[in-house]
Amino acid sequence: MPLVRIDLASTTPPVHVQGVGRAVHEALVATFNAPEADRFQVIGRHAPDELVCSPEFLGVAHSGPVVFVQITCAPGRSTEMKKALYQHIAHAVSAQGYFAAADVIINLVESARENWSFGNGLAPFAQA
Amino acid sequence: MPLVRIDLASTTPPVHVQGVGRAVHEALVATFNAPEADRFQVIGRHAPDELVCSPEFLGVAHSGPVVFVQITCAPGRSTEMKKALYQHIAHAVSAQGYFAAADVIINLVESARENWSFGNGLAPFAQA
Amino acid sequence: MPLVRIDLASTTPPVHVQGVGRAVHEALVATFNAPEADRFQVIGRHAPDELVCSPEFLGVAHSGPVVFVQITCAPGRSTEMKKALYQHIAHAVSAQGYFAAADVIINLVESARENWSFGNGLAPFAQA
Numbered sequence: 001m002p003l004v005r006i007d008l009a010s011t012t013p014p015v016h017v018q019g020v021g022r023a024v025h026e027a028l029v030a031t032f033n034a035p036e037a038d039r040f041q042v043i044g045r046h047a048p049d050e051l052v053c054s055p056e057f058l059g060v061a062h063s064g065p066v067v068f069v070q071i072t073c074a075p076g077r078s079t080e081m082k083k084a085l086y087q088h089i090a091h092a093v094s095a096q097g098y099f100a101a102a103d104v105i106i107n108l109v110e111s112a113r114e115n116w117s118f119g120n121g122l123a124p125f126a127q128a
Numbered sequence: 129m130p131l132v133r134i135d136l137a138s139t140t141p142p143v144h145v146q147g148v149g150r151a152v153h154e155a156l157v158a159t160f161n162a163p164e165a166d167r168f169q170v171i172g173r174h175a176p177d178e179l180v181c182s183p184e185f186l187g188v189a190h191s192g193p194v195v196f197v198q199i200t201c202a203p204g205r206s207t208e209m210k211k212a213l214y215q216h217i218a219h220a221v222s223a224q225g226y227f228a229a230a231d232v233i234i235n236l237v238e239s240a241r242e243n244w245s246f247g248n249g250l251a252p253f254a255q256a
Numbered sequence: 257m258p259l260v261r262i263d264l265a266s267t268t269p270p271v272h273v274q275g276v277g278r279a280v281h282e283a284l285v286a287t288f289n290a291p292e293a294d295r296f297q298v299i300g301r302h303a304p305d306e307l308v309c310s311p312e313f314l315g316v317a318h319s320g321p322v323v324f325v326q327i328t329c330a331p332g333r334s335t336e337m338k339k340a341l342y343q344h345i346a347h348a349v350s351a352q353g354y355f356a357a358a359d360v361i362i363n364l365v366e367s368a369r370e371n372w373s374f375g376n377g378l379a380p381f382a383q384a
Binding site for chain 3: 007044046047049050051052053054055056057058060062068070079082083086087088089090091101102103104105106107108109110
């Protein structure tokens with residue numbers, strides 16, 4: 001059910017573009033109990049002037065390439081689960097050696113379970 | 129009031145890119161009572177590795193080109209209206225012969241009526 | 257905390273692309289009390305057939321280049337603050353002489369304070 005938007009620079013090596021996608025999905029499976037088969041991602045590559053990131057915010061400095069991860073998902077995960085998700089994404093992305101953990105920006109948007117259709121016009125999570 | 133984001137492959141023939149946009153709007157008019165003139169859409173074309181879709185989820189197989197339709201709209205539509213919207217979109221898109229109904233992925237994000245401005249800095253749906 | 261998506265035509269002169277980004281951030285600082293350092297923006301450039309804007313809606317005519325501004329932000333701003341934001345954005349963008357105030361389309365999506373991580377996997381606004 002998550003729909004993940006990943007935005008990064010067009011200069012990102014393709015192996016790392018794909019690596020971010022895998023890392024985010026792995027984190028959703030591990031911490032949000034997303035099914036392995038529940039993977040839907042839209043990646044956007046951008047010119048240098050299209051990604052604007054504060055050089056420093058709340059004590060975290062941003063100096064390298066940045067990646068934005070915006071996840072629309074079902075509501076109801078606990079704060080602890082959300083914290084675990086952020087930590088897992090930042091660790092799994094940075095472990096690949098291209099983006100620093102400091103430069104992984106994450107935002108969740110929660111949308112009701114009836115607000116999703118995964119093909120054929122069905123609404124598999126809508127209550128009868 | 130809907131703001132529609134449509135993401136699809138850059139190899140999609142332009143006539144079908146435009147056809148998806150028309151089909152989604154037609155569905156919003158028919159099932160969500162959106163005014164005909166209330167059409168605001170942002171389409172993104174993507175390289176092959178930028179659209180990630182599970183090969184199968186909840187019994188629906190995804191094998192052809194995929195199109196993601198994310199619709200931010202006002203809250204308050206009934207579950208029945210949402211189901212009708214999904215069915216209308218999947219049918220109207222697939223009827224054009226390029227995308228299969230199985231490969232039309234839809235997500236709604238509901239946002240309050242005061243959260244919209246359609247030009248001139250006005251907030252036409254905000255309560256006084 | 258706002259994550260701002262700005263979508264406009266690829267023919268927009270770069271100085272005006274950057275100008276819209278600055279104008280939107282200036283408006284968030286002035287009307288939403290966003291910290292100056294809280295700037296995170298994703299800009300998308302689009303082909304002519306990728307931005308669909310009604311020629312007229314609610315009495316506002318759209319004839320020039322259009323810019324879509326979708327802002328995901330924390331919830332809780334008053335309606336008055338939101339109206340001030342729209343007015344500030346429309347004025348600051350149009351004052352740069354490229355986009356008309358009528359052609360600045362704005363949508364807010366509110367997302368809980370625990371739904372944000374600005375690097376290092378931290379959740380600075382989550383309650384303990």
